[in-house]
Amino acid sequence: MVKRVRGSKTGRPIMVLLDLLGRRWVLRIVWELREKPRRFRELQDATGASPTIVNSRLxxxxxxxxxxxxxxxxxxxxxxxxxxxxxxxxxxxxxEKWAKAVAI
Amino acid sequence: MVKRVRGSKTGRPIMVLLDLLGRRWVLRIVWELREKPRRFRELQDATGASPTIVNSRLxxxxxxxxxxxxxxxxxxxxxxxxxxxxxxxxxxxxxEKWAKAVAI
DNA sequence: TTCGAGTGCTACAATTTATGTAGTATCGCC
DNA sequence: GGCGATACTACATAAATTGTAGCACTCGAA
Known part of the structure; x- marks a missing residue:
């Protein structure tokens, strides 16, 4: 049971998904897992997030x-x-393209 | 000047992007703009976010x-x-596929 | 058989961020 | 002038995140 999206309570899959992915560190954690499995502490170190949040995001x-x-x-x-x-x-x-255009 | 990613301070574009997109309501707002332009209040109503946050995300x-x-x-x-x-x-x-698999 | 290192995970006070409500300021229009 | 629509802001409350410390467990070496 995935937590419902906060703003719109439609429960439409795309909204639930956007809400899930829009939580801090979620995209980053998925990204860190792109190549190979990672240990809890590896994810903590790689992202810099607190263990509390790493745990709840996982x-x-x-x-x-x-x-x-x-x-x-x-x-x-x-x-x-x-x-x-x-x-x-x-x-x-x-x-990379975006970074050039925006000049971060 | 885009705010740097909080966790890793590498400034690598992908990290900055993931940080930006990982802030609450950002993905959702981009999504709401997919078809046509929206007014400030339309975005507020569609997302359910507070005007404070809509404003700062915009x-x-x-x-x-x-x-x-x-x-x-x-x-x-x-x-x-x-x-x-x-x-x-x-x-x-x-x-949609994901929703079926997860049974939200 | 105790020691240390690694594992996932938790407690909790301090800080940061988001919310909800109300409001400001400006514009065009009747 | 007064009305409605616009973008946007103030501010007190509530919620989420952080940072630090630590727990409980397993496994292999001393």
């Missing part, structure tokens, strides 16, 4: 069946999670 | 050159913003 992502914990290797993307990531991969290239 | 998005304000029509995506949205459009279809 819980949300597990509830959403995007991430799972494998005792051997650590946290990893599920099949669904990998699908989602695939949609986001073009962001990497695009972000 | 300011961030304008700074990031993803959104602009046209006096005639309202807030709209820039060329860059439309490019970004194009990357996100598949989410709509995918979210």
């Amino acid at each position: 819980a949300e992502l597990r509830e959403a069946k995007l991430v799972e914990l494998d005792a051997e290797s650590g946290y990893r993307l599920t099949a669904l999670g990998k699908e989602l990531l695939r949609l986001f991969l073009p962001l990497h290239v695009w972000s | 300011a961030e998005l304008r700074e990031a050159k993803l959104v602009e304000l046209d006096a005639e029509s309202g807030y709209r995506l820039t060329a860059l913003g439309k490019e970004l949205l194009r990357l996100f459009l598949p989410l709509h279809v995918w979210s």
